[in-house]
Amino acid sequence: xxxxxxxxxxxxxxxxxxxxxxxxxxxxxxxxxxxxxxxxxxxxxxxxxxxxxxxxxxxxxxxxxxxxxxxxxxxxxxxxxxxxxxxxxxxxxxxxxxxxxxxxxxxxxxxxxxxxxxxxxxxxxxxxxxxxxxxxxxxxxxxxxxxxxxxxxxxxxxxxxxxxxxxxxxxxxxxxxxxxxxxxxxxxxxxxxxxxxxxxxxxxxxxxxxxxxxxxxxxxxxxxxxxxxxxxxxxxxxxxxxxxxxxxxxxxxxxxxxxxxxxxxxxxxxxxxxxxxxxxxxxxxxxxxxxxxxxxxxxxxxxxxxxxxxxxxx
Numbered sequence: 001x002x003x004x005x006x007x008x009x010x011x012x013x014x015x016x017x018x019x020x021x022x023x024x025x026x027x028x029x030x031x032x033x034x035x036x037x038x039x040x041x042x043x044x045x046x047x048x049x050x051x052x053x054x055x056x057x058x059x060x061x062x063x064x065x066x067x068x069x070x071x072x073x074x075x076x077x078x079x080x081x082x083x084x085x086x087x088x089x090x091x092x093x094x095x096x097x098x099x100x101x102x103x104x105x106x107x108x109x110x111x112x113x114x115x116x117x118x119x120x121x122x123x124x125x126x127x128x129x130x131x132x133x134x135x136x137x138x139x140x141x142x143x144x145x146x147x148x149x150x151x152x153x154x155x156x157x158x159x160x161x162x163x164x165x166x167x168x169x170x171x172x173x174x175x176x177x178x179x180x181x182x183x184x185x186x187x188x189x190x191x192x193x194x195x196x197x198x199x200x201x202x203x204x205x206x207x208x209x210x211x212x213x214x215x216x217x218x219x220x221x222x223x224x225x226x227x228x229x230x231x232x233x234x235x236x237x238x239x240x241x242x243x244x245x246x247x248x249x250x251x252x253x254x255x256x257x258x259x260x261x262x263x264x265x266x267x268x269x270x271x272x273x274x275x276x277x278x279x280x281x282x283x284x285x286x287x288x289x290x291x292x293x294x295x296x297x298x299x300x301x302x303x304x305x306x307x308x309x310x311x312x313x314x
Contacts, residue, residue, distance in 0.1 A: 054115035056256050060244050062093050062119060063216050063223060069160055071192060072099055074288045074301070079105050079155050082188045087153040089142040089178060090162035094120030094135070098127055101134040108153070110138045110145060143174040146181070151306075153182050158191045164262040167237060172263060173273050180277040185308025189279055193265050193300045196238070204229035204238055211242075221246045238262040267293050267300040279304035 075096055079086055084105040091097050091109035093116045100107050101124065111117055117137045124132040138147070143166070156179040166172045179189045196204075211225040226243045240260045247253040265273075267284050274281050281304045283290060286297030293300055 051115065053256060054113065055118065057258050058093055058113065058115040058119050059216070059218055060223065060225075060256065060258075061116070062095075062218075063214060064225070065095060066214065071159060071288050072096065074290070075100065075155075075157055075159070075190070076103055078157075078188055078190055078303075079103065082154040082186075084155070085153050086155045086157065087147075087179070087182050088157040088159070089145070089175065090158060090165070091120065091137075092116045092162075094123045096157060096159050097135055098123045098131065101131045102127055104134070106134050106136070108136045108138060108147065110140055110142055112139065112141050114139045142178050143171050145178045151182055151187075152184055154184055154187045156183055156187065156189045158189075160192050161194045161262070163191055163193060164264065165260060167261040167263040169263065172265065173276065176273050176279070177277045180274075180279050180306060183306040185306055187306045189274070189302070189304045189306070191270065191274070191302040193267075193270055193302070195266065195298050195300055196264070197296075197298065201231045201233075201238075204231035206230045216246065219246070221248065236264045238264065265300075270300055270302050274302055274304045278307070280307055 072095075076099065079100055084107075086097075086100055086105050086107045087110070088097050088100075088107060089110045091111045092113075094109065097107045097109040097120060109117070109120060111120075117139055120135070120137055121132070124135050138145075158175060158179065163172050163175055166175055176189070176191065179191075183189060206228050208226055208228045211227045213222065213224045215221070216223050223244055223246045226245070228241045230239045231237075232239070238261075240262060242258045242260075244256045244258075245253045246255075271281050271284050281302065283301075283303050284293050285291055285301040285303070286293035287299060288301065290301065290303070
């Protein structure tokens with residue numbers, strides 16, 4: 001097993017627990033997150049990965065996204081249109097949830113990975129007064145999720161290819177059904193999907209390539225990320241392997257490996273799934289400015305509404 005400094009996991013998870021203890025004191029709620037809502041918890045889903053490795057991979061995920069994908073303005077605009085509260089499923093380390101809370105919206109942030117939610121807690125605590133109180137993290141599987149307060153959200157977000165990590169069509173359908181189930185009448189769902197080109201898929205033959213070399217601001221260490229992808233045309237899946245090497249120039253190196261299996265979706269399939277979940281599709285766009293999708297776009301952005309008359313914004 002790769003060497004991981006134990007302080008990474010302990011420090012990040014401790015920050016999360018302190019945050020929730022503070023929230024309990026302020027709100028009268030028992031500390032414990034909302035972690036027992038949902039069908040399948042992280043510890044049950046990934047029994048073979050230790051917390052220190054999870055903490056390291058969550059930290060490296062944030063390093064992957066130091067370059068802004070450019071989607072935050074879209075979510076802020078949709079929140080301004082729909083109002084709150086906001087539900088984000090597969091919320092990760094808070095890249096979307098924290099800016100929404102900074103803008104004044106109440107956000108329920110669902111993720112199966114407690115190490116990711118620990119990063120979210122840290123980011124929220126560092127964002128300023130009032131932000132942690134506006135975020136309710138839920139450690140649960142988004143498939144089959146049934147939150148206690150039900151259909152009350154005016155905006156539901158599944159951002160940046162997260163639906164592709166559900167590697168069966170049934171799970172992808174269930175994810176959008178989860179969004180529809182928790183939307184208030186007139187509420188908006190938004191899903192962002194990567195559309196690889198045929199040329200890209202042809203290159204996914206398992207060859208290794210350098211993705212980046214960056215200094216991690218959390219550790220000050222140089223991280224090189226090497227990736228390989230394997231496309232399975234018969235299943236519509238892409239198997240992604242990421243190898244992270246971290247250390248000082250000329251010094252000892254620590255290594256972590258992450259594998260993800262993506263189930264690809266095209267724009268028509270995304271629309272059909274939303275409609276089957278009872279949502280009314282407003283647009284399937286090809287970029288974050290919501291221009292109509294074209295044959296060569298590499299993203300599909302679904303905007304759909306739950307039928308019914310929306311309540312006036314708060």
